[in-house]
Structure formats: C-alpha cells, structure tokens
Amino acid sequence: MTEAAHPPDSSEAIARDITIAIAEQRLPPGAKLREEALARVYRVSRTKIRAALVMLAKDKLIDLIPDKGAFVSKPTVEETRNIFFVRRTLEAAMVREFVARATAADYATLEAHLREERRAIEENNPQVRSTLLSDFHILLANIVGNDVLTDILVKLAGRSSLITMLYQSTRDAICSTEEHCAFIAAAKAGKVEEAVELMLHHLHHVEEALEFDTPSDPKRDLAKELLL
Numbered sequence: 001m002t003e004a005a006h007p008p009d010s011s012e013a014i015a016r017d018i019t020i021a022i023a024e025q026r027l028p029p030g031a032k033l034r035e036e037a038l039a040r041v042y043r044v045s046r047t048k049i050r051a052a053l054v055m056l057a058k059d060k061l062i063d064l065i066p067d068k069g070a071f072v073s074k075p076t077v078e079e080t081r082n083i084f085f086v087r088r089t090l091e092a093a094m095v096r097e098f099v100a101r102a103t104a105a106d107y108a109t110l111e112a113h114l115r116e117e118r119r120a121i122e123e124n125n126p127q128v129r130s131t132l133l134s135d136f137h138i139l140l141a142n143i144v145g146n147d148v149l150t151d152i153l154v155k156l157a158g159r160s161s162l163i164t165m166l167y168q169s170t171r172d173a174i175c176s177t178e179e180h181c182a183f184i185a186a187a188k189a190g191k192v193e194e195a196v197e198l199m200l201h202h203l204h205h206v207e208e209a210l211e212f213d214t215p216s217d218p219k220r221d222l223a224k225e226l227l228l
Contacts, residue, residue: 007042011051014042018052022061022072023126023165029074033062060162075163077212083163084207087156088200090149091137095196097144099187106143107188113139114184117177126165126173133176134161160206167210176206 008014018038021027038049053070056062063071113136120129134157141150164173179202186195 009042009044009048011048011055014038014044014048014052015055017042018056019059019061019127023130027072029072029166031072033070033072035070060158073162075159075166079159080163080207080210083156083159084203087137087153087160088203090153090156091140091199091203092196094141094144094146094149094153095183095187095199096192097146098140099190099192099195101145102143102187107184110136110139110184114177114180117180121170121173121177124170126168129173130161130165130168133164133173133180134158136180163210164206167212168206169209169211172206172209175209176202179205 008017018027018033027033033053035046035049035053038052039046042049053062053064057064057070061073063073065071113132117129117132117136120132137157138150138154141153144150168176179198183195183198183202186198
C-alpha cells in the first residue's frame with residue numbers, strides 16, 4: 001500500500017493500489033476485503049470503497065459474493081488446468097488461420113507489442129507484464145478476424161492473466177516473451193506446423209511453470225492492516 005500519510009483517495013487510485021498489493025502477494029488469494037477496514041485504511045467513505053471493489057471485480061481480481069463480501073480471487077490448480085486445456089485446443093486452430101491471414105502490418109504491430117512486453121518485464125511490473133503477455137494472444141485472434149473465437153479467448157485470457165500475475169515468476173515471464181518471439185519468427189516464415197507446435201509448447205510451459213505455493217512478500221502487508 002502507498003505510504004500511510006498519503007493514501008490514495010479516489011476509487012480508481014484505490015483499485016490500482018489494491019491491484020498492486022494483489023500482484024505483490026501482499027493481499028493473498030482468498031483474502032477477505034472488508035469495506036469498513038478498507039475505508040479506515042484509505043481514509044475514505046465506504047461508497048468510494050464499493051466503487052473500487054466493483055472495478056476490481058470487473059477485472060476478475062476479486063470475487064463479490066452476495067451476503068459474504070469481497071474476496072481476492074483464488075484460481076485453483078484444477079481451474080488452471082481446464083483453462084489451459086481449452087486454450088491449447090482453440091489456439092492450435094487459431095495459429096493456422098493466423099499464418100494464412102497475417103500481413104506485414106500485422107507483424108509490425110505484434111513486434112511492437114513484444115517490445116512492450118520486454119519493457120514491462122524489465123520494469124518488474126507483474127500486473128502490466130501479465131496483461132501484455134495475455135494480450136499477445138488476443139492480438140492474434142483479432143488478426144484472424146473470428147469474433148466468436150476472439151470473444152471466447154478474451155474471457156480465457158483474462159482469467160489466465162490473473163493466474164500468471166499471481167503465480168508466474170519473472171524468470172518464466174521472460175521465457176514467455178522469448179517464446180512469443182520464436183512463434184512470430186516461425187509464423188512469419190510461413191512454417192505453419194512449427195508455429196502450431198511452438199504455441200502448444202508455450203502454453204504448456206506457462207501452465208507447468210506456475211508456482212502455486214508462493215512465499216509471502218516482505219513489503220508492507222495490506223492484509224494485516226485490514227485486521228487492525
């Protein structure tokens with residue numbers, strides 16, 4: 001959390017601050033977010049806190065459960081396996097269409113995106129890097145031009161982004177962007193089956209490298225503050 005003397009005071013800023021706390025494991029998966037405690041910590045009204053929680057729920061970072069409250073989302077290992085199984089099935093077919101349709105301008109867009117991925121990794125920003133690594137796949141779907149596929153992948157990728165933000169190490173994030181680069185090189189050369197294999201390998205690698213047992217962050221613990 002931001003220094004106590006100057007806590008965020010808008011709903012948007014509070015939502016960003018809580019997002020950072022989640023990304024840094026200072027608010028662990030499953031933690032309950034009590035409105036009155038958040039209002040005390042941020043020194044704002046519960047109305048602003050509710051608005052921030054709605055923003056976080058929209059981004060799938062928290063779950064709002066009727067009559068129980070708000071909780072930091074806690075993706076399970078089983079859910080993760082199911083998500084990546086469906087993604088491998090869909091994206092193998094998507095890659096073939098992508099290679100057939102992609103233009104020079106499309107590749108230029110993707111290469112610019114890869115530069116953004118590398119920058120986010122260098123800046124050690126887990127939220128931004130996870131979003132960018134996930135958005136790479138959505139860009140491929142947009143290029144293919146199948147609205148149904150894109151809609152499905154957006155939902156899956158959004159959930160995957162949360163999972164990688166919570167459980168992917170910086171080392172494995174670097175591997176992900178390198179695998180994106182290798183995929184683009186194969187696709188640009190028209191090597192369809194190689195591109196498919198690289199995508200399948202990439203998704204399998206991301207899944208297998210996730211670290212569901214993560215150590216607590218030594219920084220200020222927002223979860224403890226909410227209990228004071």
